[in-house]
Amino acid sequence: MRPDSGDLSRWEGVADLVHYDVRCWHPDGTPPGRPDDVPRGPVGLPDRTRLLDAARQPVPAEGLSLPWYAVYGNHDALIQGNVPRLPESGDLATGDDKIIELPNVVDVARLADDFLRGDAAALRHVSGGVVRDVTPDPNRRFVDRREVVREHFTTRGRPAGHGFTDGNVAAGTAYYAFDGGIVRCLVLDTVNGYGGANGSLDATQFGWLERESVAGHRRYLDPAGALTDSAGTDRLFVLFSHHTVASMDNWLAPPESRRVLGHTVRDLLLRFPNVVLWVNGHTHINAVTAHARAPDAAVAGGFFELTTASLIDWPQQARLVEVVDNVDGTLSVLGTIVDTAAPPSYRWPAAGPLALAALSRELAGNDWQARARPTPGVDGRRGAVTDRNVELVLPARFPLSA
Numbered sequence: 001m002r003p004d005s006g007d008l009s010r011w012e013g014v015a016d017l018v019h020y021d022v023r024c025w026h027p028d029g030t031p032p033g034r035p036d037d038v039p040r041g042p043v044g045l046p047d048r049t050r051l052l053d054a055a056r057q058p059v060p061a062e063g064l065s066l067p068w069y070a071v072y073g074n075h076d077a078l079i080q081g082n083v084p085r086l087p088e089s090g091d092l093a094t095g096d097d098k099i100i101e102l103p104n105v106v107d108v109a110r111l112a113d114d115f116l117r118g119d120a121a122a123l124r125h126v127s128g129g130v131v132r133d134v135t136p137d138p139n140r141r142f143v144d145r146r147e148v149v150r151e152h153f154t155t156r157g158r159p160a161g162h163g164f165t166d167g168n169v170a171a172g173t174a175y176y177a178f179d180g181g182i183v184r185c186l187v188l189d190t191v192n193g194y195g196g197a198n199g200s201l202d203a204t205q206f207g208w209l210e211r212e213s214v215a216g217h218r219r220y221l222d223p224a225g226a227l228t229d230s231a232g233t234d235r236l237f238v239l240f241s242h243h244t245v246a247s248m249d250n251w252l253a254p255p256e257s258r259r260v261l262g263h264t265v266r267d268l269l270l271r272f273p274n275v276v277l278w279v280n281g282h283t284h285i286n287a288v289t290a291h292a293r294a295p296d297a298a299v300a301g302g303f304f305e306l307t308t309a310s311l312i313d314w315p316q317q318a319r320l321v322e323v324v325d326n327v328d329g330t331l332s333v334l335g336t337i338v339d340t341a342a343p344p345s346y347r348w349p350a351a352g353p354l355a356l357a358a359l360s361r362e363l364a365g366n367d368w369q370a371r372a373r374p375t376p377g378v379d380g381r382r383g384a385v386t387d388r389n390v391e392l393v394l395p396a397r398f399p400l401s402a
Contacts, residue, residue: 004056006135011052014100019132021101025363027051043368048348048359059353063156069163069187072174073242073282074199076148077191084195085142093141101130145193146172163187175205177212182400183323184216188241190248192259198250199243199282200259209265213237213272218398221271227298234398236331237275238323243282244307245289266291273397275303277333279321284310286319286383288335288390304392306335309381314364316340317382325400326393333392 006012014024017031025039027048039045075081079089092099143151149164149172161168163176174189186209190199201209214220216235222228248262269275270293278291286309292302308319322334342357350356370380378384 001059001061003059005137005140008056011056012098012134013052015052019100019130039366039368043366045363045366050349051359054350054356067158069159069178069185069240070152071187071240071242072145072148072189072191074191074197077145077193078195078197079142082195082197084193085144090142094136094138096133096136097131098134099131144172145174145189145191149174173205175208182236184212184235184237186212186237186239188239190241190243192250192252194252194254194257196250196252199241199248200250200261201248201265203258203260206260206265206268210268213269213275217272217274220273221298223271225271225294225297234274236323236400237269237272237277239269239275239278241278241280244280244287245278245291245305247282270297270302273299273301276323276331276394277303277321277392278305280305280307281310283307284313285378285381286337286387288387288392299397301395301397304333304394306333306390306392307387308335309383311340312364313370313381314361314367315382316342316361316364325396327401329396330393331396331400333390333394335388335390335392337388 010016012018014021015026017026020026020031020034022035022037024037025045026037027046028051029047029049030036030040035041040047073081078084079092083089091097146169149161149168152162152164153160153169155162163178164174165176168174168176174191176187178185178187188201188209189205190201192198192200214230215232216237217230217232218234219227219229243262245262245266248265251259251261253259269278270291285307287305287307289305289307290302291305293300306319306321309317311318317337317339320334320336320338322336324332324334326332340357340361342354342361344358346355346358348355348359350359367380382388
């Protein structure tokens with residue numbers, strides 16, 4: 001894998017000296033006659049000469065030896081995870097201009113309105129910032145949802161497509177289902193292609209979610225809350241998405257379209273007793289949220305939402321999620337925080353990807369922006385103690401073992 005584009009002989013970005021910005025870390029040190037940048041000065045990030053060259057070297061991707069499945073997120077779909085692809089935005093990727101600073105005031109409302117009306121001049125409302133020259137590259141381009149999904153079939157890993165199907169490619173969709181024994185896994189596409197970092201569902205996908213839920217239940221609650229018999233076969237349901245319930249508040253869409261927000265999706269799932277877990281991310285903060293049915297509901301209980309922080313932030317940990325039959329009428333959802341293979345220390349100049357990963361963890365641990373906004377009772381993006389290693393116990397609504 002080659003993590004570079006344009007001129008392969010040099011770094012072209014905000015950390016070089018073409019446009020010196022004190023808000024960006026400059027690992028090669030402070031240039032003569034300039035003040036220290038904020039990360040190196042008040043915060044104390046180290047000098048790491050030649051880091052920018054080391055970071056541009058090809059990386060031998062070893063891949064995973066176990067099956068893995070993909071979830072579509074806002075940074076897969078939108079420019080910087082926020083701005084929709086517009087007719088003229090392709091030139092921003094392939095051309096020789098790099099926007100490195102936006103104007104102080106961006107007319108976001110005007111930008112959104114122009115996009116929904118199909119105005120190709122919408123990006124002019126973010127003009128007026130600082131632009132620098134970079135080397136153009138036709139391969140440095142934006143890709144749409146269909147292209148992202150299709151690329152998952154170019155793999156030596158398992159399964160082919162990593163959850164995405166030929167039907168996804170044909171329809172240009174990114175939601176699907178797969179099975180793990182008695183567990184039916186539903187993978188949602190919560191990206192709003194009309195723009196905005198937060199998410200929501202389209203109406204067609206919402207209908208698919210309801211049909212899938214009905215098919216995995218012998219009894220469920222109708223919209224009025226009454227128990228309803230079904231011809232379905234009982235399955236446990238675990239959902240996966242990029243966005244959390246709370247961050248699915250993005251209603252942006254043209255008048256003829258309808259976006260379904262997180263609270264509506266949550267309420268639909270609470271009608272189905274076999275839904276036990278919703279796994280997601282987006283917020284970059286570990287969190288555990290219980291979603292309970294109303295006290296007077298015909299079926300008690302609900303489901304848990306398990307949110308895991310990003311690997312880009314301190315402490316750069318992932319989470320192992322397991323669903324266990326306790327053989328006593330209950331089941332447990334186990335969430336265990338795990339570290340990466342990066343060593344606790346390294347020598348500089350770094351030798352190989354693991355040493356670079358160790359440096360990355362050091363830098364993540366010195367996030368001055370996160371330290372400037374502490375939350376009482378919460379250890380940064382690690383969340384509270386009850387958001388990390390957890391056992392979440394729920395009633396089993398049907399016999400799980402033969």
